Amino acid sequence: MAIPLSADRLVSALRAEGCTVHEVPGWRDHNRNHRGAWGPVHGVMVHHTVTGPGTDVVGLIYNGHSVLPGPLATGCITKDGVVHLTANGRANHAGGGDGAVLQAVIDESYGDRPPAPQKHDGSPGAVDGNARFYGWECENEGDGRDPWPRVQYDAIVRATAAICRAHGWGPKSGIGHLEWSDWKPDPRGFAMKDFRAAVAERLAHEPGWNPGEEDDVALTDADIEKIARKVLTLDGVIVNAVNDPNNTHIALASSARNIETIVRRVEAKVIGLGAPTVSDAQVTALAAAIAADSALADRIAEKVAVKLAARLAN
Numbered sequence: 001m002a003i004p005l006s007a008d009r010l011v012s013a014l015r016a017e018g019c020t021v022h023e024v025p026g027w028r029d030h031n032r033n034h035r036g037a038w039g040p041v042h043g044v045m046v047h048h049t050v051t052g053p054g055t056d057v058v059g060l061i062y063n064g065h066s067v068l069p070g071p072l073a074t075g076c077i078t079k080d081g082v083v084h085l086t087a088n089g090r091a092n093h094a095g096g097g098d099g100a101v102l103q104a105v106i107d108e109s110y111g112d113r114p115p116a117p118q119k120h121d122g123s124p125g126a127v128d129g130n131a132r133f134y135g136w137e138c139e140n141e142g143d144g145r146d147p148w149p150r151v152q153y154d155a156i157v158r159a160t161a162a163i164c165r166a167h168g169w170g171p172k173s174g175i176g177h178l179e180w181s182d183w184k185p186d187p188r189g190f191a192m193k194d195f196r197a198a199v200a201e202r203l204a205h206e207p208g209w210n211p212g213e214e215d216d217v218a219l220t221d222a223d224i225e226k227i228a229r230k231v232l233t234l235d236g237v238i239v240n241a242v243n244d245p246n247n248t249h250i251a252l253a254s255s256a257r258n259i260e261t262i263v264r265r266v267e268a269k270v271i272g273l274g275a276p277t278v279s280d281a282q283v284t285a286l287a288a289a290i291a292a293d294s295a296l297a298d299r300i301a302e303k304v305a306v307k308l309a310a311r312l313a314n
Contacts, residue, residue, distance in 0.1 A: 002167050004039045004134075007088045009166060010074075014083055016207040017162035019155055022084045024062055030071050031089025037131040038090040043105045043173040044160045045094050045133040046195070047073065048142040048186040061137045062086040073135035075159070081151035083136075083159050093137065094129025095121035097180035102127050108172040112193045113179060120183035129180055134163055144188045157195065161202040171199040 005013065007028045014021050031038065051057045057076055061084075064070030071087035078084065098117035104110045119126040138156055140146050160174045167173075176192045177184040202209060 002039070002041045002169075004041050004089070005163070005166055007085075010088075010163070011085070013162040013166040013207075014159055017158045017165070017202070018208040018210070019083045019158045019162060020081060022058075022082050024058060024084055024086050027062070027071075027085045028088045030062065031087050032069075032071070032092060032130065033089045036090060036128060039131065041134060041167070042102060042132050043134070043169070043175060044163050045129065045135045045175055045177055045180060046156060046160065046187050046192070047093060047135060047137045047177045048140040048188060049076070049137050050142040050186075051139060052141050052146075057137075057139045058084045058086065064092065068092050073137035075136055077136050077138045077152060077155050077159060079139050079149050079152050081149070081155040083155055090130050091135055092130060093135030094133045094177065094180060096123065096126030097121075097129045098182075099125065099127040101175070101180055102129075102132060105173055105175060108170050110172060114172075114175060117180055117182045120181040133175075133180075136160065138187060140187070140189060142186055142188050146189065148189050153190065157198045157202060160195075161199045162207075164199065165203060165207060171196040171203060174199050 011021055011023065049057050051060065057078060061072045061076040062070050064072050069092065071091040073091050073093040074087050076084045076086055096119060098119040101114045101117050104114045136156060136159055138152065140148060164171065164173050174196055177186045179192060
């Protein structure tokens with residue numbers, strides 16, 4: 001039996017996995033627990049929102065609509081990769097589904113996919129999925145043509161892995177709505193088999209792992225000093241790494257797990273070189289400075305920029 005995560009534990013798990021989390025005001029007390037059970041929980045269900053540009057998709061998932069009251073999921077994962085938390089408890093996302101699928105998820109006993117569902121909401125013998133699954137509503141038109149940006153797909157993988165890791169579950173605890181109900185097609189646009197493989201790869205590493213991050217730890221003291229001296233020479237220069245949409249170093253890879261350590265080493269070195277303090281603006285400026293140095297840029301520029309932008313944004 002798995003007891004649902006508390007709000008604090010959920011937030012901590014998501015952030016440890018490298019997710020960018022937005023706590024929608026009121027989400028900690030927002031749920032449908034008055035309408036039925038919440039728990040024991042056994043898995044995470046992935047959906048698409050069937051929404052296009054111009055929709056307040058986070059508001060929709062939080063509030064629901066005239067036919068189905070909110071919250072409509074644990075969270076809404078938007079195309080920019082932000083995990084917007086919209087519910088702490090039961091939410092109207094899974095509906096009724098197949099008990100054989102639930103048992104296969106509990107046992108993690110299936111192969112590439114759970115047994116084909118034979119039930120749906122309202123059918124005889126359907127199981128209440130809202131009590132058993134966390135839910136991610138993921139912003140997408142759901143027509144099979146609307147793309148899934150890499151940053152969004154990565155966030156869905158991370159968010160699912162975060163919950164699985166917190167509960168001690170494996171990747172087969174993550175399923176799509178189409179694998180739960182014979183009425184549902186979502187998520188459309190990627191294969192759940194491949195999605196579970198990505199979750200499995202993440203679970204095989206420490207929380208917050210990023211592909212290729214092992215190379216990042218090879219920065220030498222000479223590298224750090226070189227960066228630090230660049231920061232000193234940029235005293236008083238502010239590079240707007242947060243608001244410049246054309247800064248490709250911001251738009252590329254997500255930050256490496258150890259990048260905060262690298263930044264702290266740079267700051268410490270700057271102080272050791274004679275600067276009494278180092279501002280966020282100075283350290284942010286290093287993102288642009290090292291971009292001009294190919295040897296350093298190839299190794300850390302984009303990761304440093306992403307991390308520093310996140311720090312400033314917060």
